[in-house]
Structures are given as structure tokens and as C-alpha cells.
Amino acid sequence: MAINRPYRRPSDLPAVIPVFPLAGVLLLPRGNLPLNIFEPRYLQMVDDVLAGDRVIGMIQPRLGPDGPDESERPELAEIGCAGRLTGLQETGDGRYLITLTGIGRFRVVAEEDGGTPYRRCRIDAREFAADLVPNRGEDAVDRQRLIATFRAFLDANGMETDWDAINRASNETLVNALAMLSPYGPREKQALLEAGDLATRSEVLIAVTEMALAREGGDPGSTLQ
Template structure:
């Protein structure tokens, strides 16, 4: 979903953002995440974002926090997304799309009267996130595609290979990372990768470990 606003400098981003904690969710710069919003506190957050700067901070609860914790501890690094699509369902839910802008680090969570959490954040460490395609020439595309092919074959899955071959490295790496079926720790590692090359390497390594584990489990079950 294309955004009507392009951010060129981190100073254009808000210093305080609403926080949307989602376990095992990964949003990356220029990636698109559709969300079905139904909790009252987050419905309120969406309405306030529409009236304001339309930026929402997607972030994971700390993996050590229980899933049913109402106010979980949060990891320190998340990704700011711009609300680029919004729809009402007629039964009280909102269907939205967040388009990733840049990663951030939580400086301080604020004491607020809103039903949703807010934090003062810093984007300083992630200036490169604002530059489309930054570092994509360093990605080992061949290794990435080989691992993807192995994963699809192992899981009897199909893919649009014409579309994959046409995709630029940034779009390919980030889309595969966001769609990957891995858990919170792996998703956070992908988010915090130093650059696109490192993210692709982590994605390949985690996928290969998953394939090796599945192969080992299959061998054990046959013995």
C-alpha cells in the first residue's frame, strides 16, 4: 500500500508514538502488515492515529512474558508504521494496513491517560531505514533463493517464482522475513539485524536450522 507521505529525515518522525504490542509480529521498512483490530484500547489508538500523525509503533512483548499478561514487558526495539489503509467492518472492528517506515528504540515509556501505551522513542540508530534499497546489493540473493526453494519443497508449498525473481533484494528479504513462520526470538533477531545483508543471512541460517530440525525429527520417527 503506497504512502502519500515519504519521510526523508528522522526529524520528520514523531518523538512519541503509540505502542501496539504483538507477539511474533514483524514489520520492516516499506513492508506492509494488514491487521484486524478489535480490542477497544487499540480501536481508540487507531482513531487517535488517524487524527494525528498516523504513525504507530509495532513492538513485541518480551519473549519471557506470559502470553496472557495484560501489560507485558516490551522489547526495546520496534518498527514505526504509517497507517496507509483503513476500513470499518460493520461489527466494531477496523481492518488496517501499516506500512513500515523505520525502526526505533524505546527511550522511555510514558505515563498516559490513554487506554493504549505510549513511549518516547529514538530513530537515530536507524537513519538508513529511510533510504529505499539501502545495502541490497550486498545480499547473497543466490543463497537466499536456494534456501527458499529448499523450504518450499520440504513443506510442499508453491510460490510465484516469476514474481520472486522480479523482486528487488530489499523487498524480497523483508517480505520473506515478515512472512516467515518463526517465533518471537527469531523475529526480533530479524528486526534488529544491522543491515539488509545481515537480515538475509539470519533468515537463511534460521531456515536451514528449521529444515535440519524437521529432517532430524522425521528420521527419528522412522526408527
């Protein structure tokens, strides 16, 4: 989904953004994330960003030894991804169906105190400036191995996909879409988010999928080499 406003440098992002803490949900640059918004505080958040810069930060609760913080007001992970609100549909029953398109990752500097029922954070995106350059580093992705891993996962789970669409997708689109759609837990999703570059994210995704196949009794070695 196209973004009307370009984000070419980290300073193009707002210094303070609303954040949506959600465990196990991943947004990546130029990926599209559909969300069903129904809690009053997040309905207000959507109304507010529509009247402003349309940027929302997706972030996971902080991960501890036993998983994500599940308290009413969880501590937040240090790194999230900012997205622009690019789609909105009113359902007629008080909900919004929205789409966020990923812009780039950020590090939380501090949480802002009060003022809104939803949470807001001061962010710094400078270390993730490369996220704002489309397709950067995609030539280093081992596309053949990634697709072979994906095929093995589908076969092991009796699933099908649109191979024409897969073959047409750029390496960036393929890696980020598969990472976002992957059925893995919060810890794996955070590792995919924090991967240093596209090729590293692809390698993390391959490794996690191979481990999942091994646990399920598959034989990834014969399929993925």
C-alpha cells in the same frame, strides 16, 4: 503500498508514538502488515492516529528465557518498527482491517504515563537512519542463496509460490517480505528486526531456515550450496 508523506530523517518521525505490543509479529521498512483490530483500546488508537500523524509502533513484548512476557501489561522489547497507517476498512461489526507500511526502526526511550487506554512510548530512531533510505545495502544480499533456501523450505513443506513475483522483487522487498512472512517465533522475529543491515537480515533468515529444515529431517546442505 506507497506513503504520501516522506520520512527522510529520524526527526520526521513523531517523538512519541502509540505502540501495539504483539508477540511474533514483524514489521520492517517498506513492508506492508495487515492487522485485524477489534479490542476497544486499539480501535481508539486507530481513531486517534487517523486524526493525527498516522504512525503506530509495532513492538514485541520483552523476551525472557521462557519466551515473551505474557502478562496483562508486558514489558516491551527495546526495539520496534514504526509504521504509517496506509489502509483502513470498516467491517460493519465493530472491527477495523488496517494496513501499516513500515517506515523505520526505533529504540524505546521511555514509556509515557497514562492519558490513553493504549500504550505510548517516547522513541529515538537516530541509530536506524539508514532504514529511511530505500534499497540501501541490497547489493550485498546473497540473492541466489536466499532464493535457494526459500525454495528448499517450500519443497520441504509442500508449498508453492509465485516465482514470477519473486524474480521481479528487489532484494530489499524480497528479504523483508520473506522475513515478515516467515513462520518463526518471537525470538527469531526479533533477531530479524534487530539485524544491522539488509545483508545481515538475509543471513539470519537463511540460518534460521536452514536450522528449521535440519530439524524437519531435510538435507539443506545438498540444496543450499
